[in-house]
Amino acid sequence: MLVSAPHALIIGNVPQKMNWEQLLSDARWGSSHQSTAAPQKHRSNYDRDYGRILFSSAFRRLQDKTQVFPLGRNDYVRTRLTHSLEVAHVGSSLGMLVGEWLAGKDALPAHIIPSDLATIVSTACLAHDIGNPPFGHSGEDAIETALSRHGLSHPFEGNAQGFRILTRTGDSMEGKGLKLTAAVLGAFMKYPCTQSYSFNVKQGFLSHPNTLECKKFGIGVQERGAAAFVASRLGLIPRTEAKGNDLCWCRHxxxxxxxxxxxxxxxxxxxxxxxxxxxxxxxxxxxxxxxxxxxxxxxxxxxxxxxxxxxxxxxxxxxxxxxxxxxxxxxxxxxxxxxxxxxxxxxxxxxxxxxxxxxxxxxxxxxxxVYQTQDVIQVEAMGYKVLGELIDFFMEWVDNPGSGQARKVAILLQGTLLPADEESREKRLIHMLDYISGMTDSFALETYRKLTGIR
Known part of the structure; x- marks a missing residue:
């Protein structure tokens, strides 16, 4: 049965519309005390977000992740890191020009200046690939293919993994994730929907007014709370009622x-x-x-x-x-x-x-x-081989955590504190995927060589 999702909330027969006052909220997700630090004299809360991403370990690892061409082919081609820096620079220009235009027609809140929009957009751009696995986009396919061999239909999506890093797992000192502002997280959310919602739209079980928002999914099951926090602070228009796993909002x-x-x-x-x-x-x-x-x-x-x-x-x-x-x-x-x-x-x-x-x-x-050249295809094929066999090896811990081999894998994956019961299988699986996706190309290849005895 085809179920129609609302195009937008209707209030008094007038479609709800987002406003810039809410959309630029600097409320922070993940801080244990949930307070918003006062901006410093020459440093806004959005500037702080930029620094938190720039200095994060997940961002640094992008220097050794493939963009398109094999790393080391020559010194010119881009890595994920250089690509992300270039995107951030272009995003800054876009944000500044749009900010100046909005300021010129008095559409910005009094405390917001055009450079704030430049920082928000450039910060979201800086992080846009932070959840991508090693070996380019083929790494996502390699992970899903390997999981399917173990009877799992667990989807892996770099956008959702990126949101997970920013809001839950990334370099947490207190609270959860990098504790970024709602505005930056909203600008980052290219696909503000859960996997189940995206799946139901693609299968025709849900009617959706904008396939651009749910072409992929950007919110994992454990990150639904973070997404709801961001959406409520920013006033994003909900596409569905907040129930179950089918969650979706319009884009910022x-x-x-x-x-x-x-x-x-x-x-x-x-x-x-x-x-x-x-x-x-x-x-x-x-x-x-x-x-x-x-x-x-x-x-x-x-x-x-x-x-x-x-x-x-x-x-x-x-x-x-x-x-x-x-x-x-x-x-x-x-x-x-x-x-x-x-x-x-x-x-x-x-x-x-x-x-x-x-x-x-x-x-x-x-x-x-370009994308079909021999060197590019070789990287993709290597990614399938390396990531596939690593997952095959690590799944012993996910499926049989009590075995002698699994206890060694748990040490390798830094997962010894996770429970070894059947009810915690999903937690072990997610932990393993966090570890795999966080690998650099070089580390994944080196780990594969050590485990297989190849030199």
Whole structure:
């Protein structure tokens, strides 16, 4: 039976609309005393969030996690860490420009300045890949495939793992997680729904007005309380009644900017990396970047090409493409602000921008010409092999915690304090997945070699 989820709450026949006063709340989740520290003179609570993520161990591990190309292929290609820093920089520009526009029409609360929006968006961007496992996105598939061999349909989603790190497991000194502000967590929540809700929408059991919000899931079972806290403080529009595991809210408007910053960076940077990895021809890259350039900029790029300064030309075009994309996304935000506040925008800001077509072509060409190269496929295949066999080995502790082998695995996984009874199996499974997903590429490969005796 098809059940319709409400598009938004209706109050007095008027659809509920989010407001910037609530959406920029600096209430913190996870602190044991739940108090909000007063901002320092030159440092807002959002700035503190940026530092907490930047100095976290989970963020540092991104330096040794694959973005697209194998680590060590050359010194130029991006890792998850450099990608995240670039996304944060683009997000800062998006947040600042949108903040200045909102301030210009007196839409911001009196205590908020445009740079606060820049910090909120850049902080969410900094953390956007913090939950990704080793070996790129193929690591997610490798984990799910390995679990299925053990009769488990336990989904793994990097976005949900990231929210788990930020709100529950990340470098906790007191309380839970990194104790970030609601505004930053809201901007981070690209998919503000639980796995069961996303599944029911995909299966047709629920009707949902916006498939963009629930294409994947971003809230794990143990993080429902954190998500509810964030949504209530920010005034996010609920898509469902708060019951069971089927929870979903509309996106925070600034989450669209975080998404756009990520899309801009990987679509443009993957083409640049493809060129410097000698996968893409220079004339092909020029053709892809031409729609982002003005006539005079094209003439200068062509002059660089004539002088055989191809590397400089690609750097030049990449920078211009990013700048032009930023401006296009900001214009999209201005046009669609009412729909964003009403939870009604069903496409990304890039997809409703004037650059939707050339940005989509960058992505489609990368799928065809970059992501399917031998080196990239080798990394994905290695990820399947390494993560699959590690999970097979660690599942002995999950399924049979009393065995001699399992007790050794428990020490390896730092899980000796978890109960060894059947009722705690799910807790052991989640602990194991936290450990696996937190591995760097190098650590996962080294652990695999030690366990298998391969040198």
């Amino acid at each position: 408007p600034l989450a669209f900017l975080m998404e756009a910053a990520d899309d801009i960076c990987y679509r443009i940077a993957d083409i640049e990396d493809g060129f410097f990895s000698r996968i893409l021809r220079f004339d092909h890259v020029m053709e892809l970047f031409h729609p982002f350039l003005t006539l005079s900029q094209r003439e200068y790029a062509e002059d660089l090409a004539v002088r055989r300064e191809e590397d400089s030309c690609v750097h030049y075009m990449r920078a211009l493409a990013i700048g032009r994309s930023i401006r296009a996304v900001v214009e999209s935000f201005k046009v669609h602000e009412d729909r964003l506040l009403g939870g009604c925008l069903e496409k990304s800001l890039i997809d409703v921008s004037e650059l939707a077509t050339p940005l989509d072509r960058l992505y489609q060409d990368a799928i065809r010409d």
